[in-house]
Amino acid sequence: MSTESKIGERLQFLQMDEAVVTALEDARELIEPKLEGLIDDFYRHVLATPATHQFFPDDTSVDRARRAQIEHWRDLLFSGIPGESYYRRAQRIGLAHEAIGLTMSPYLAGYCFVLNHFAQDLANTADPATVTRTLQALQKAAFFDMDCVIESYLESKNNALRRILQHSEQFANSVEPLEEEAASQCHHLAQHCARIAEQFRDLQHRIDEAAPLPDAGGNDLRDFARHGLEQIETLSRRANQLADRLDRITETARARRDAHKLHYLGQQKQGPLAGLIDRLRNLFR
Numbered sequence: 001m002s003t004e005s006k007i008g009e010r011l012q013f014l015q016m017d018e019a020v021v022t023a024l025e026d027a028r029e030l031i032e033p034k035l036e037g038l039i040d041d042f043y044r045h046v047l048a049t050p051a052t053h054q055f056f057p058d059d060t061s062v063d064r065a066r067r068a069q070i071e072h073w074r075d076l077l078f079s080g081i082p083g084e085s086y087y088r089r090a091q092r093i094g095l096a097h098e099a100i101g102l103t104m105s106p107y108l109a110g111y112c113f114v115l116n117h118f119a120q121d122l123a124n125t126a127d128p129a130t131v132t133r134t135l136q137a138l139q140k141a142a143f144f145d146m147d148c149v150i151e152s153y154l155e156s157k158n159n160a161l162r163r164i165l166q167h168s169e170q171f172a173n174s175v176e177p178l179e180e181e182a183a184s185q186c187h188h189l190a191q192h193c194a195r196i197a198e199q200f201r202d203l204q205h206r207i208d209e210a211a212p213l214p215d216a217g218g219n220d221l222r223d224f225a226r227h228g229l230e231q232i233e234t235l236s237r238r239a240n241q242l243a244d245r246l247d248r249i250t251e252t253a254r255a256r257r258d259a260h261k262l263h264y265l266g267q268q269k270q271g272p273l274a275g276l277i278d279r280l281r282n283l284f285r
Contacts, residue, residue, distance in 0.1 A: 007087050010147055016081070016140045023137035024077050030125055030134070031077065031118065038117045039069050042110060052106045073114070076141050087148050094152030098160075104150065111142050168256060179250040186243035193236030200229040 001009075011017070024031070043066050046052045056062045072093075075086060097107060118138055122131045204225040 003084050003087060007082065007084065010144060011081065014140050014144055014147075016144055018081070020137040020140050021080050023133045024141065027122070027126070027130065027134040027137075028078055030122060030130075031138075032074070034118075034121050035073055036070055038114060038121075039066055039073070041117065042069075042113050045113065046106075046110075049106075052102075055100060055102060072145075076145050077138070082141075082144060090145055090148035091152035094149040094154075095156050097149070098153045098156040104153065107149070107153075108146070111146060115139065115142060171253065179246050179253070183243045183246035183250070186239045186246065190236045190239040190243065193232050193239060197229055197232045197236060200225050200232060204229070 043062055047056065047062065056065065072089070075089075076082070079086070115135075115138060119131075119135055122134055126134065204222065207221045207225060
């Protein structure tokens with residue numbers, strides 16, 4: 001589907017038409033003078049909240065975001081039916097939010113803040129019919145904007161998950177055979193050590209039969225057999241431990257790969273918050 005068709009479909013579903021544009025333009029003198037003060041109040045709220053304050057390290061970043069927010073709302077409310085250029089800008093916002101790790105919770109809360117303040121200001125200055133008509137138009141414009149931003153936000157997150165899954169699979173596919181081969185060789189080494197240990201035990205038995213009484217030569221041979229047996233048993237034990245560890249590493253790599261795949265598939269099934277957006281659309285139609 002082309003971008004133009006996608007935008008048209010969403011506008012039609014939201015019933016965002018020329019009547020909405022007219023309602024917003026008619027209320028412009030009520031809304032626009034309040035816009036900068038409202039955005040200032042919003043950023044004071046943002047800076048007073050630790051979870052969102054962290055995204056603004058200095059006054060310059062706050063001022064830049066504030067001015068961008070004001071222009072974004074002006075463009076949304078007073079530039080007619082949104083087109084492809086607006087859609088692209090909204091998508092860039094979603095990408096930027098995902099890139100810095102801003103979750104959807106404060107983003108959606110921001111719209112709640114703005115819409116609630118618009119509603120309060122309208123209720124104090126306009127007649128009930130104008131309040132109703134303007135709020136309906138504001139909600140349609142805001143939900144169109146949210147739809148565009150959330151779509152790009154989730155698509156970016158899905159792309160990140162897809163890359164993680166690809167790297168996880170590449171790692172598992174490249175390391176798994178090596179780990180399996182190393183574990184197999186360790187098991188073979190342990191088995192070989194067990195056979196050598198058995199030979200040392202047999203040597204000890206023969207020494208005892210050939211030199212039952214202690215003497216210098218017999219003791220030297222006994223010490224040699226005992227020491228050799230201890231060393232080979234230690235080697236066998238460590239080989240088995242290493243093989244077990246490699247088996248666990250292989251299982252962990254598989255489990256992580258499968259977990260990433262399940263998480264990604266879950267995100268794909270969830271889709272771009274389609275259910276939530278549809279319910280919100282229906283609620284505010």
